[in-house]
Amino acid sequence: MPSSTNETSNTVSGGWSTIQPSDVSRRTFNPIRDILSRPVQPLSTPKSIKPPISLSIGDPTVFGNFKTHSAVVEAVEEATRSYTFNGYPPSVGVLQAREAVAKKYSCPDTPLNSNDVIMTSGCSGAVEMAIGVLCSEGQNILLPRPGFCLYNTVAGSRNIEARLYNLLADKNWEVDIDHMESLIDSKTAAILINNPSNPCGSNFTKAHLKAILAVCERHKIPLISDEIYADMVFSGQVFTPTATLTSTVPILTLGGLAKQWLVPGWRIGWILVHDRSGAFSQVRQGLFALSTLINGPCAIVQAAIPKIFSEVPDDYLPELNEKLEAHARILETELKKVPGIDVITPQGAMYVMAKLNLDMFADISDDADFCQKLKWEENVEILPGECFAYPGTVRLVITPPQSELKTATERIRAFCRRHSN
Ligand SMILES: Cc1ncc(COP(=O)(O)O)c(C=O)c1O
Incomplete structure (x- = not known):
């Protein structure tokens, strides 16, 4: 008895039928x-x-x-010529890259070390891993509307319900906090924010970020903070990394080289694990497990990261x-x-x-x-x-x-x- 999938498939040649793609790919x-x-x-x-x-x-x-700075290109050239990074990197990333990212994004109140950094294939890889590690099939995640569509794509492919909270155009695209909170139920596994925002071009104030963190705190829901546009703000604006504003809410901060260093094709991203009160001890293991699926992004570009961060001039x-x-x-x-x-x-x-x-x-x-x-x-x-x-x-x-x-x-x-x- 042919399956329903086979019934709808067309015979091609040599007795073959069109092979049906998986449910995940269809979603x-x-x-x-x-x-x-x-x-x-x-x-x-x-x-x-x-x-x-x-x-x-x-x-x-x-x-x-x-164009990216010449020091960025030279750092990669040097890593290539060293012949040291042609092998498989550790799945969570090359140690010197993780150390450099941890150092750059450490703040006095939110210290990070290399163990708190997972290197990913672009920030897209970070989005996929962060949603993948926090949300299971049948749960839901709160996402911004308007928002970067990859979030919905990742959630949809994994049968995670995307619940969209409103951003308010006439308030510089701040979150409608009441609306966000009204979407939460017992199956809400994570809240995701994106600051500065694609597509809005907005930048949240500290006070507003604190209001979002208060929602996470009240409901004990972890936060994913996509900060791929970190520090890319215009005059009069101050960018605040979300994790610096809380000592309790567990946060996965997502970033990468694509935008600030103008190299989206290099596919380097990362996740910073801000583990608060040990709440993320299992999640950290989950991230290590997920990283083994791909074995991290290009080892050569990872190896160049310490120089990229240290040699690009301050201006x-x-x-x-x-x-x-x-x-x-x-x-x-x-x-x-x-x-x-x-x-x-x-x-x-x-x-x-x-x-x-x-x-x-x-x-x-x-x-x-x-x-x-x-x-x-x-x-x-x-x-x-x-x-x-x-x-x-x-x-x-x-x-x-x-x-x-x-x-x-x-x-x-x-x-x-x-x-x-
Ligand atoms: C908000 C946001 N997050 C993540 C990404 C993905 O970044 P990457 O190109 O490093 O995969 C983008 C890319 O445009 C983005 O705008």
Whole structure:
């Protein structure tokens, strides 16, 4: 008797049928990848012959205008030439990398040592391991809305229910604390926050982080704090690592080299285990176990981390932030001139979020329609809020060269005028 899976499968050749992918793979869905791979539908107007401008993917390297520091490249060169790191690294990471990460992110009240650091394949690997170690099938995790879609993808693939708590656009994207708390029940295994935020470009104040920690404390729920944009904030803003604000809440802090060091392709991430009151002793073992699935990221780049941290000059990060802010302000200023779009001032990271006033457009049904038509008519690619579970908005990446940002916003303005009521 064929199984129901086989019944639906097609016979190919040589007596074979189409092999069905697993349930886990079927449940794995990343909306950003999906939207970017959708064909742009032919519409009534001809496709733009203008050169493409992509403000969609959070990869600062694609235009060549954001380059990592030469000391970063030299550190990797040196590690490669040493011929010392061509073998398998320990699954939790190369010791000197773990030591360097622990030292860099230790604070007097939150001391870390190498045992508290697990190296991962990008911060994506850290997200997967952190959710994987804290949540079991049938439990739930609280995630931000709008939020980075990988969280939902990971939870969904593992049959973990994603409960989305609201971020408030008119309060610099702070968490709606009451809403967050209302989602908690006996099956809530973790709360995840992302600060500074993708897609919001926001940065929480200390007081707000403390309010979130108070929720964790009241319900005794561990926190995952995705800080891949740590220290990437604009003038007047102070970034605070969440773990420095509590001596009781157990926290897994996620980070990596991708954004601050402008090397997302190197796939280096980490988890910092802030083990409070020993609450994470078993979780730590769980993380060690999960790390053995992959054996860590590239050993050579791990080995370069101590030099990357020590040899990149102190002015590198302030200069990077200054440049990012200049880009963000151009987008913000130019988009403010566009009818039908309300920009929310970004405070850090690499993104600008804007609300669409859909009533002002004659023939745009929603954010996905806006982005598709914009791409078709103006060859400008931005992401609809749909990707971040927040319809009615769009997200723009700020890292393309300033001239491209200006051209993109001119095209967006022409597009909005053309489609306005
Ligand atoms: C909030 C957030 N977390 C995690 C990641 C994943 O980082 P990585 O590229 O190091 O896997 C990203 C990447 O854009 C991100 O924006």
